[in-house]
Amino acid sequence: MTVDPNTVRDLDPGTRLLMGPGPSNVSARVLQAMSAPCIGHLDPYFLSVMDETQGLLRFLFQTENPLTIPVSGTGSAGMETCFVNLVEPGDEVVVCIHGVFGTRMADIVQRIGGNLITVEGEWGRAIDPEAVRKAIKGRSPKLLAIVHAETSTGVCQGLEEIAGIAHEAGALFLVDMVTSLGGMEVTVDKTGIDAVYSGTQKCLSCPPGLAPISFNSSAMDILENRKSPVVSWYLDMSMVKSYWGTERKYHHTAPINMIYAFREALRIIAEEGLEARFARHKLNHKAFVAGIEAMGLTILVPQSERLPMLNTIRIPEGADDTKVRRALLKDFGIEIGGGLGALQGKIWRVGLMGHTSHRKNVVLFLAALETILKAEGVSIKGGALEAASEVYGES
Amino acid sequence: MTVDPNTVRDLDPGTRLLMGPGPSNVSARVLQAMSAPCIGHLDPYFLSVMDETQGLLRFLFQTENPLTIPVSGTGSAGMETCFVNLVEPGDEVVVCIHGVFGTRMADIVQRIGGNLITVEGEWGRAIDPEAVRKAIKGRSPKLLAIVHAETSTGVCQGLEEIAGIAHEAGALFLVDMVTSLGGMEVTVDKTGIDAVYSGTQKCLSCPPGLAPISFNSSAMDILENRKSPVVSWYLDMSMVKSYWGTERKYHHTAPINMIYAFREALRIIAEEGLEARFARHKLNHKAFVAGIEAMGLTILVPQSERLPMLNTIRIPEGADDTKVRRALLKDFGIEIGGGLGALQGKIWRVGLMGHTSHRKNVVLFLAALETILKAEGVSIKGGALEAASEVYGES
Numbered sequence: 195m196t197v198d199p200n201t202v203r204d205l206d207p208g209t210r211l212l213m214g215p216g217p218s219n220v221s222a223r224v225l226q227a228m229s230a231p232c233i234g235h236l237d238p239y240f241l242s243v244m245d246e247t248q249g250l251l252r253f254l255f256q257t258e259n260p261l262t263i264p265v266s267g268t269g270s271a272g273m274e275t276c277f278v279n280l281v282e283p284g285d286e287v288v289v290c291i292h293g294v295f296g297t298r299m300a301d302i303v304q305r306i307g308g309n310l311i312t313v314e315g316e317w318g319r320a321i322d323p324e325a326v327r328k329a330i331k332g333r334s335p336k337l338l339a340i341v342h343a344e345t346s347t348g349v350c351q352g353l354e355e356i357a358g359i360a361h362e363a364g365a366l367f368l369v370d371m372v373t374s375l376g377g378m379e380v381t382v383d384k385t386g387i388d389a390v391y392s393g394t395q396k397c398l399s400c401p402p403g404l405a406p407i408s409f410n411s412s413a414m415d416i417l418e419n420r421k422s423p424v425v426s427w428y429l430d431m432s433m434v435k436s437y438w439g440t441e442r443k444y445h446h447t448a449p450i451n452m453i454y455a456f457r458e459a460l461r462i463i464a465e466e467g468l469e470a471r472f473a474r475h476k477l478n479h480k481a482f483v484a485g486i487e488a489m490g491l492t493i494l495v496p497q498s499e500r501l502p503m504l505n506t507i508r509i510p511e512g513a514d515d516t517k518v519r520r521a522l523l524k525d526f527g528i529e530i531g532g533g534l535g536a537l538q539g540k541i542w543r544v545g546l547m548g549h550t551s552h553r554k555n556v557v558l559f560l561a562a563l564e565t566i567l568k569a570e571g572v573s574i575k576g577g578a579l580e581a582a583s584e585v586y587g588e589s
Numbered sequence: 590m591t592v593d594p595n596t597v598r599d600l601d602p603g604t605r606l607l608m609g610p611g612p613s614n615v616s617a618r619v620l621q622a623m624s625a626p627c628i629g630h631l632d633p634y635f636l637s638v639m640d641e642t643q644g645l646l647r648f649l650f651q652t653e654n655p656l657t658i659p660v661s662g663t664g665s666a667g668m669e670t671c672f673v674n675l676v677e678p679g680d681e682v683v684v685c686i687h688g689v690f691g692t693r694m695a696d697i698v699q700r701i702g703g704n705l706i707t708v709e710g711e712w713g714r715a716i717d718p719e720a721v722r723k724a725i726k727g728r729s730p731k732l733l734a735i736v737h738a739e740t741s742t743g744v745c746q747g748l749e750e751i752a753g754i755a756h757e758a759g760a761l762f763l764v765d766m767v768t769s770l771g772g773m774e775v776t777v778d779k780t781g782i783d784a785v786y787s788g789t790q791k792c793l794s795c796p797p798g799l800a801p802i803s804f805n806s807s808a809m810d811i812l813e814n815r816k817s818p819v820v821s822w823y824l825d826m827s828m829v830k831s832y833w834g835t836e837r838k839y840h841h842t843a844p845i846n847m848i849y850a851f852r853e854a855l856r857i858i859a860e861e862g863l864e865a866r867f868a869r870h871k872l873n874h875k876a877f878v879a880g881i882e883a884m885g886l887t888i889l890v891p892q893s894e895r896l897p898m899l900n901t902i903r904i905p906e907g908a909d910d911t912k913v914r915r916a917l918l919k920d921f922g923i924e925i926g927g928g929l930g931a932l933q934g935k936i937w938r939v940g941l942m943g944h945t946s947h948r949k950n951v952v953l954f955l956a957a958l959e960t961i962l963k964a965e966g967v968s969i970k971g972g973a974l975e976a977a978s979e980v981y982g983e984s
Contacts, residue, residue, distance in 0.1 A: 197644025199859030205849055207628045207635070216842060220627045228846065229624035231604045232615045232796045234924045239602050249592025266798070267662045267823060270841040274823045302822045395842055401627045403661070403798060403844035425820050427697045428662060428669045444929075446665040447611060447790055449798035451623065452847065454600055464594030529629045534839075 210523070211555060214531035215345045215504060216373070217395035217402050218547035220455075224400055227458035228451050235448045243457055244438060244448075250460035254375065254468070255390065255408050257382040261431065263438045264404035264456055266449050269372040269393025272405025274302055275429040276339075276368050276389045279409075279417050283307030285336040288329060288365065290321045292351070293344035294534045295370055306425055311335065317536055318347045318494045318506070323355040330363045336416070337366040342380070343373035345396075346534045348495050348506035348543065350378070357386040366413055372396060375406065376463055377475045377503035377547055382408055389413040394452075397475070397503050399548030400459035403452045459548075475502040478551045481585035482544070485560040488581035489567075489574045494541050503551065505544045506537075512572045515539050518563075526562040556582055605918070606945070608954060609926035610740045610899060611768070612790035612797050613942035615850075619795055622853035623846050630843045638852055639833060639843075645855035649770065649863070650785065650803050652777040656826065658833045659799035659851055661844050664767040664788025667800025669697055670824040671734075671763050671784045674804075674812050678702030680731040683724060683760065685716045687746075688739035689929045690765055698734075701820055706730065712931055713742045713889045713901070718750040725758045731811070732761040738769035740791075741929045743890050743901035743938065745773070752781040761808055767791060770801065771858055772870045772898035772942055777803055784808040789847075792870070792898055794943030795854035798847045854943075870897040873946045876980035877939070880955040883976035884962075884969045889936050898946065900939045901932075907967045910934050913958075921957040951977055 212219045233240050252262045265275050277299070281287055287308040289300045292315035303310045313329045315321040321340065330338070338360035342351050353369060360367040366388040371380050377397030382390055389409050395402035409417065409431065417424075417432055424430040428446065436443040463471060479502040483493060486507055494506040509515055515532055519542070522528040531543035544559065560578040567574050607614045628635050647657045660670050672694070676682055682703040684695045687710035698705045708724045710716040716735065725733070733755035737746050748764060755762040761783040766775050772792030777785055784804050790797035804812065804826065812819075812827055819825040823841065831838035858866060874897040878888060881902055889901040904910055910927055914937070917923040926938035939954065955973040962969050 197641060197648060199645065199648070199856060202641045202645065202852075202856055202859075205622045205625055205638070205853060207625050207632075207638070207849075209626045210628045210632065212627070212629060214629055217627050217629065217845060220846075225624040225626070225846075227600045229620040230600055230602050231620070232607070232612050232790075233602045233605045234607060234609055234612065235797070237602075237605065237918075237924060243600070243602070246592060246597045250594065250597065253592060253594070267666065268841050268844060271662065271823045274821065298822065305818050305820050305822055393842070395627075401844065401846040402630070402842040403847055423700050425700050426669065427693065427700055428666045446663050447788070447797040449663060449796065449847070450612060451615075451620075451796040451850075452798055452844070454602075455846075457597075458600060461594060461597055464597075523632075529632060 209527065211528045211558065212550055213544050213546065213555065213559060214529045215543045215545050216393065216547060218399050218545060218550040220399055220401055221462060221549050223462060224455050224458045228401070228455035230454050232450050235450060236442065236444065240450065241442060243453060247453060247457045247460065248438065250457065250464055251406055254460060254463060255380060255382045256384065257408050259408045259410050261414060261435050262408040264406050264453065265429065266446065267405055268402050269391070269405050270298070271429065272391030272393065272407050273299060273370060274426070275405065275407055275431065276391050277302045278306055278424050278426045278429055279431045280337055280366060280368065280389060280413060281306055281308045282420055282422050284309060286311060286333060288313060288335045288338040290315065290326060290340040292319065292321050292347065292349060293317050293341065294346035295341045295344060299339050318349060320349050320351045320499045323359060326356050326359050330359060334363060335365045337368055339368040341370040343371065343501050343504065345373045345504060346537065348501050348504045349499050350501045353385050361386060366416060373501065373504055378472050394456055394459065397548040398459045398463070400455050403449060404456050475546065475551050478546050478553060478556050479505065481553065481582040482546060482556045484585045485556065485578035485582040488577045489564060491574065503545060503547045505546070506541045507544060508541055509539070510572055510574070513567060513570055518566055518570065521566045522562055526558070528559060528562055553586060604922065606923045606950060606953065608939050608941065608945060608950065609924045610938045610940050611788065611942060613794050613940060613945040615794055615796055616857060616944050618857060619850050619853045623796070623850035625849050627845050630845060631837065631839065635845065636837060638848060642848060642852045642855065643833065645852065645859055646801055649855060649858060650775060650777045651779065652803050654803045654805050656809060656830050657803040659801050659848065660824065661841065662800055663797050664786070664800050665693065666824065667786030667788065667802050668694060668765060669821070670800065670802055670826065671786050672697045673701055673819050673821045673824055674826045675732055675761060675763070675784060675808060676701055676703045677815060677817050679704060681706060681728060683708060683730045683733040685710065685721060685735040687714065687716050687742065687744060688712050688736065689741035690736045690739060694734050694765070713744060715744050715746050715894045718754060721751050721754050725754060729758060730760045732763055734763040736765040738766065738896050738899065740768045740899060741932065743896050743899045744894050745896045748780050756781060761811060768896070768899055771866070773867050789851055789854065792943040793854045793858070795850050798844060799851050870941065870946050873941050873948060873951050874898070874900065876948070876977040877941060877951045879980045880951065880973035880977040883972045884959060886969065898940060898942045900941065901936045902939060903936055904934070905962070905967050905969065908962060908965055913961055913965065916961045917957055921953070923954060923957055948981060
């Protein structure tokens with residue numbers, strides 16, 4: 195089972211056009227920053243890097259929350275961080291489920307002994323706030339959690355009304371922004387989000403490995419007044435905050451080079467400007483959908499509930515899911531994602547996230563898909579590229 | 590609290606000689622591999638990278654265990670992974686404590702509801718197997734845990750006898766190899782270690798961010814026959830193993846570029862050869878100690894219990910801990926560590942780990958320390974460099 199080191203060759207991944215549900219393509223600037231010399235996690239220069247990173251992340255989250263940091267793990271570690279810090283055994287927790295990531299939240303709540311109440315919605319549609327109101331009626335949950343951008347379905351969930359419902363019931367409002375952050379407007383303070391987590395490998399165009407989170411003062415109150423210790427030592431924010439705060443107390447060794455990369459990704463976003471970035475994501479999404487629909491293919495999600503950074507295409511009759519994805523990767527170097535859970539074999543998930551959200555990628559993908567489907571004998575209409583071009587012409 | 594992006598300048602950490610307790614200096618090859626283009630976590634090429642990484646890691650751990658992988662977090666996440674997977678609430682767990690990292694293990698056991706039994710040893714000495722035998726007598730613990738290389742004290746813990754004691758009592762033997770792996774012999778299978786975790790930023794000379802672990806069949810049996818789910822979704826090896834195994838089932842997005850770096854660090858180790866690498870660490874340690882003792886300074890740990898990669902020097906009378914460390918960093922670009930816990934202000938921790946374990950670094954450090962202590966008016970003897978040179982002459 196071990197390996198002869200002489201058989202392990204130089205690393206050479208080549209390049210891919212990453213149009214799956216993440217990771218997205220990483221810019222050369224981010225890769226370069228990541229490969230700067232590693233220094234100590236208590237080095238004065240690194241402490242300044244941490245401060246700048248937190249400042250930039252607050253800007254992106256649109257928050258003033260002091261505890262706004264990247265957790266030392268991938269997006270799912272961010273999800274786990276929020277639940278283990280804010281929920282104690284026996285606490286009532288409402289989880290809205292309309293895809294894989296809501297299901298994952300429910301799983302975590304149960305593992306840590308939370309009293310789980312679910313609001314189930316159709317996969318491919320947003321959750322109706324009325325359903326949330328009903329489920330919560332007469333209850334006083336500790337926390338209500340929902341996914342902003344369901345990466346498994348491509349659905350964008352409205353947050354304002356549900357934030358109000360949570361707060362009326364005295365619950366913290368926790369939002370999964372793994373896929374939305376950096377690709378569409380997220381206003382943590384204005385929307386009244388008490389705790390939020392995200393990932394770096396989606397619209398931030400940074401390699402996977404960190405989970406940006408932010409807790410407001412209500413969340414910090416809950417954390418500071420726990421009766422039981424946080425079940426995870428590694429993710430215990432009551433200790434981690436001392437390292438990211440003014441005390442600089444060692445907790446665990448921060449992933450230095452990943453934080454270099456993250457800081458650079460945030461700088462790039464700040465330079466582009468939030469409005470311009472979100473407009474870019476919208477425009478490329480619109481052109482993409484125009485092309486897909488011109489081909490005669492359909493999008494899983496109704497127009498008003500679509501995400502700008504993740505498109506879910508129903509697999510047309512006669513097309514072989516795996517065969518098409520393999521041809522995209524092999525012949526065109528394009529990675530897309532398949533469906534998860536109930537949607538496996540039924541949809542393709544095509545990301546236009548961060549650095550990947552560019553006209554050239556929209557055009558290449560439409561051309562590649564058209565070529566492959568035609569070769570497979572799938573009946574499709576022409577005019578995809580023209581339809582996309584028209585959208586760009588309009589802008 | 591947010592930051593004006595225009596005030597955040599290009600990243601420029603400069604270079605440091607990392608002679609603290611980790612991170613150690615990372616070689617250019619590792620940094621270069623880390624900055625290769627990010628590809629998907631289910632990309633066929635990345636799957637081959639995973640296989641090679643596992644093979645190389647088995648070679649380094651000296652094990653045939655199928656579950657031998659890097660966990661997606663830093664060393665402490667590796668510690669937590671072992672406990673949350675192998676311990677259930679109410680399980681009796683023996684933790685040997687002779688420094689900060691034993692204390693951390695005990696903390697984790699209590700958080701997850703384990704029934705903790707501690708064997709406490711002096712900080713700066715190895716744990717006496719007799720003390721372990723006594724503590725375990727008449728008990729049937731589920732697991733016995735100990736730190737191989739206590740990074741807080743510089744002590745090397747003998748493992749063979751304690752492995753036998755654990756197994757006689759029917760307990761799993763869990764070992765913390767965060768600092769030892771890659772710098773001294775570790776023989777997981779031969780020593781009878783059932784579960785082990787490590788970090789990448791010590792003797793592997795890879796940036797922090799991953800925690801190599803390995804579970805043998807006894808540990809896997811315990812995991813597969815649990816009565817309760819693993820409290821951590823993120824670190825649940827019963828799911829993570831399906832991603833690293835033949836099923837390739839998506840769990841969380843792997844930290845792709847960190848795994849590139851880790852694979853390259855493992856390749857470098859395999860190319861050097863384990864014996865040569867361990868001999869290098871021993872030799873530089875010997876020269877270092879000869880120099881330190883020639884100055885009239887003393888090492889905290891008795892000679893027979895010293896680690897080759899981490900030296901703990903008693904701070905001499907008249908020397909100001911912080912001032913000396915600041916001067917080392919500012920005037921010579923050298924980072925060393927201070928004492929932790931009970932040893933704060935009493936010792937300096939000087940690492941010679943992985944890439945950092947080199948004659949040029951030993952010599953520079955001795956010269957720098959001598960200069961600073963003399964300038965501080967601390968009474969020290971001369972001849973440090975000569976004493977070190979003599980050791981190299983002998984080899």
